[in-house]
Structure formats: C-alpha cells, structure tokens
Amino acid sequence: MAKAAMEKENKELERLQGVVSRYCLSLTKSRVEAEDLAQEAWLKAMDSSQPLEHVNPDAYLLRIARNTWIDRVRRQSTHMRMLEAVRQSAKHHAMPDDSLIGTEIAMQAILTFLSPLQRAVFLMRDVSGYSAQETALRLGLTAGAVKAALHRARAALPSVRQAIEKGSLKAPKDEGLRDVLRALAIAYDSGDIEAMLTLVQHGELEPAPAIAVLQSRRLRAASTSIRRGKSTPSMGIAA
Structure with a gap:
C-alpha cells in the first residue's frame, strides 16, 4: 500500500512539474529561463507548504510561478530604467x-x-x-x-x-x-x-x-x- 501511494505521489509530482514547466515557457519564451523560473517557483512552494496538500495544487503552483515572473519583470524594468538614466546622462x-x-x-x-x-x-x-x-x-x-x-x-x-x-x-x-x-x-x-x-x-x-x-x-x-x-x-x- 505504501509503495502504491508513493508511486501515485511521484506521478502527480511529475504531472505538476510538466504543467509548471509548460506555463513558465509560455511566460518567458526561453527554455533556459523557463527552467530557472520553474525551479524558483517550486522552491517557493516547498518553503511555504507541500504543493500536493493544497486543495488545488495546479492553481497554487501556477500562481506562484506567475507572481515570481511578475517580480522578475518588475526588477528588470527597474534596472533597465536605471541603465537608460546612465546613458541619458552620458548623452548630456x-x-x-x-x-x-x-x-x-x-x-x-x-x-x-x-x-x-x-x-x-x-x-x-x-x-x-x-x-x-x-x-x-x-x-x-x-x-x-x-x-x-x-x-x-x-x-x-x-x-x-x-x-x-x-x-x-x-x-x-x-x-x-x-x-x-x-x-x-x-x-x-x-x-x-x-x-x-x-x-x-x-x-x-x-x-x-x-x-x-x-x-x-x-x-x-x-x-x-x-x-x-x-x-x-x-x-x-x-x-
């Protein structure tokens, strides 16, 4: 029974990993960056709770991935504005x-x-x-x-x-x-x-x-x- 339960859990984790990976790829349009984003999302999910214990693990993980991506884009935008400010100062x-x-x-x-x-x-x-x-x-x-x-x-x-x-x-x-x-x-x-x-x-x-x-x-x-x-x-x- 324990072995069967473990196999079922492993299959569910593999399914969720596939769902998260495909979603991250749709966000980033880059396979390498998608893998990095998926890994970060999983780490955040594991830090807060066990994804499989959530009522809706798919929605839970995708929400974490989306929020993580939004944070990344916001940080990158901030630093690009900073760089542009440097270049504009140089043009002066x-x-x-x-x-x-x-x-x-x-x-x-x-x-x-x-x-x-x-x-x-x-x-x-x-x-x-x-x-x-x-x-x-x-x-x-x-x-x-x-x-x-x-x-x-x-x-x-x-x-x-x-x-x-x-x-x-x-x-x-x-x-x-x-x-x-x-x-x-x-x-x-x-x-x-x-x-x-x-x-x-x-x-x-x-x-x-x-x-x-x-x-x-x-x-x-x-x-x-x-x-x-x-x-x-x-x-x-x-x-």
Whole structure:
C-alpha cells in the first residue's frame, strides 16, 4: 500500500512539474529561463507548504510561478530604467558631432567602478537580457556567482551615474584605452555582445591585449566567412 501511494505521489509530482514547466515557457519564451523560473517557483512552494496538500495544487503552483515572473519583470524594468538614466546622462555630455562619445563616457564609468567580472555579468544580464543560467554558461560560472556579481554591479551603478552627471571622469590619456572605449561604444550600438565581453573582461589597464584579442577573433571570423564564400565582415573598430 505504501509503495502504491508513493508511486501515485511521484506521478502527480511529475504531472505538476510538466504543467509548471509548460506555463513558465509560455511566460518567458526561453527554455533556459523557463527552467530557472520553474525551479524558483517550486522552491517557493516547498518553503511555504507541500504543493500536493493544497486543495488545488495546479492553481497554487501556477500562481506562484506567475507572481515570481511578475517580480522578475518588475526588477528588470527597474534596472533597465536605471541603465537608460546612465546613458541619458552620458548623452548630456556628448559632443553634437559624435553620437558615440556619450556611450564612450558611460563605458568609461563602467570600467572605472565595476570589476571585469561585474562588467561582463552586468552587460549580459541587465543590458542584453540573458538569464542567470545563460550568463553562467557563457562565462564559466555558477548561477550563484553570477547573482553575486550582478548584485555588486547594481550596487555600483549610483557611482557610475554620479561620475557621468558631474563630469568627473578625466579623458583617458592612454591611446589604447581610448581605442577600447571607442570599440565598446561601437559594439554597444551594434548589439555585439561578444565584442563587449571580450573588451570588458580585460582590466582597464590592459587595453592592448583586449584590442588584440578582439581583432584576432574578428579576423578568424572573417577568414571563416571567406572560406564559406561569404563577404568579409567589417572590423568595426575606430582608431
């Protein structure tokens, strides 16, 4: 009897997991993010009570998943507004004849106040909208390390914004660093997350290696395109 009851409970749990997973996928439109959301919803449900003991476990779990998703979207919206405020502040200091200068200033502030890891996580999570698991996989980290780095990056954003608004950042004297900032601005405007990650994961005092790595990666991509009979992509880096 006990074995039969356990098998019945396991089947019900499997059914509920399927229901929650499909619902999370319908919300997020991303399989990786859906798995992350479903896991968080289950953890919240287990913390409060046993889902199977609820009168309507399906509705109970889906409500938790929906509320969790709403909280995530609200947090992401808040941080995106914060990022936009940083960029708008940067544009205030930009010269009329160069729209990239404002972005360069914002990138300089990010390089100044965030560590290489924090920059990479911030760009992937808050700027490009990657999930924690996707970011962890791309950067070779645990999900916990990603969350910790993102928390520290977000905590530094007020300093980033203040530096931009006050115009306290000095123009970089190093030509290599200027190249990095220009390359970052171009990569940002074109949505090239791979180029941004290559550049920001090097220390701000190591501009030459950063540019060299980026150039090498793009040269390999260009070579591959030629072998496949495609046109050579633009290098996209201003001197």
